[in-house]
Amino acid sequence: MTSIAIDKGVGAMLRHWRRSRRLSQLELALRADSSARHISFIETGRARPSPDMVLKLAEHLDVPVRERNGLLLAAGYAPRYAETPLDDPAMGALRAGIDQLLQGYEPYPALVVDGTYTVVAANSGVAMLLGGVAEHLLTGPANAMRLTLHPEGLAPRIRNLPQWREHLLHQMRRQMALARSAALRALYEEVSAYPLPPSRQGVDRPVESPYAPFALPLQIEHEGRVLSFVSSISTFNTPMDVTVAELAVETLLPADAATVAFLRTAPPHG
Incomplete structure (x- = not known):
C-alpha cells in the first residue's frame, strides 16, 4: 500500500x-x-x-x-511503527488468539481480513457458506470482496445483492478516503466492474421480514433456504504495528430465528 x-x-x-x-x-x-x-x-x-x-x-x-x-x-525521522508479517514467530500469540476468537464465534461465520481484504483466517461457518464458489477464487490468498461480489463467487446466491454490493463498495470508498492505497484502489476498480448476475425473474428480491430491520442484512441462499445475517466489524485497540492496525474481524450474526436454528443444527463444516 x-x-x-x-x-x-x-x-x-x-x-x-x-x-x-x-x-x-x-x-x-x-x-x-x-x-x-x-x-x-x-x-x-x-x-x-x-x-x-x-x-x-x-x-x-x-x-x-x-x-x-x-x-x-x-519530517526526516525514522518510522515508529513496525510492520511484522503475521507468519513471524513474534506474532505467534496474536495468531493463536485470532484462531481462538474465530472458533468461539462458531457456528456463526467469522473471518479476519487485512487492509486490502485478503482473508488471513476464517472459521468453519465461513467455509460452510463458500460451497459452490469457483476454485480460482479460493486458490492462494482469498479476498473477501472477490469472494462476495464475483459472478462466480457468492454474488449469485445473495438475494439482496444490489443493496449489499453498494454497502461493500461504500465501505471501500470510505477506507480509500482515509489512506491512499494503490492496491485498495485497484481492488475497488476490479470488483465495482463485476457484472451483476442475470435476474431470475423475481427470485432475487430480498426476503421480507415480519420485523423491522435493525441493520442491513446479508440474505444468502444456502441448501434451499435463505439465511440472514448482520455484519459486525471490529479492530484492535491502540495497535503499535502496521500489520495489526490493518486487521479487521468481521462476524456474521444471525438476523432472524430461522438462521439461528439452522446454524445450531447444521453439521460441522471443516
Missing part, C-alpha cells in the same frame, strides 16, 4: 489530514495543546515538528498507523 505523497513534505501532509477532518488550525491546536500559530508554521514549512509532535497531531487527526510512518519519514 502507498501513502499520501510524502514528497509534499510533512506540513502539506498534515494540512491535508486536517482539512479532511474538517478542523481549523485553532481547533487542532486546542486538541494538541499547541497554538494556531505553531500549527500554521508547521503546515507552511516554517517550523519542523518534533517526532512527538508529529505523532500527537496524527493521533488527534485520527491518521492510520501506516500513514503516521509516512508523516515521520516526511
Whole structure:
C-alpha cells in the first residue's frame, strides 16, 4: 500500500489530514495543546515538528498507523511503527488468539481480513457458506470482496445483492478516503466492474421480514433456504504495528430465528 505523497513534505501532509477532518488550525491546536500559530508554521514549512509532535497531531487527526510512518519519514525521522508479517514467530500469540476468537464465534461465520481484504483466517461457518464458489477464487490468498461480489463467487446466491454490493463498495470508498492505497484502489476498480448476475425473474428480491430491520442484512441462499445475517466489524485497540492496525474481524450474526436454528443444527463444516 502507498501513502499520501510524502514528497509534499510533512506540513502539506498534515494540512491535508486536517482539512479532511474538517478542523481549523485553532481547533487542532486546542486538541494538541499547541497554538494556531505553531500549527500554521508547521503546515507552511516554517517550523519542523518534533517526532512527538508529529505523532500527537496524527493521533488527534485520527491518521492510520501506516500513514503516521509516512508523516515521520516526511519530517526526516525514522518510522515508529513496525510492520511484522503475521507468519513471524513474534506474532505467534496474536495468531493463536485470532484462531481462538474465530472458533468461539462458531457456528456463526467469522473471518479476519487485512487492509486490502485478503482473508488471513476464517472459521468453519465461513467455509460452510463458500460451497459452490469457483476454485480460482479460493486458490492462494482469498479476498473477501472477490469472494462476495464475483459472478462466480457468492454474488449469485445473495438475494439482496444490489443493496449489499453498494454497502461493500461504500465501505471501500470510505477506507480509500482515509489512506491512499494503490492496491485498495485497484481492488475497488476490479470488483465495482463485476457484472451483476442475470435476474431470475423475481427470485432475487430480498426476503421480507415480519420485523423491522435493525441493520442491513446479508440474505444468502444456502441448501434451499435463505439465511440472514448482520455484519459486525471490529479492530484492535491502540495497535503499535502496521500489520495489526490493518486487521479487521468481521462476524456474521444471525438476523432472524430461522438462521439461528439452522446454524445450531447444521453439521460441522471443516
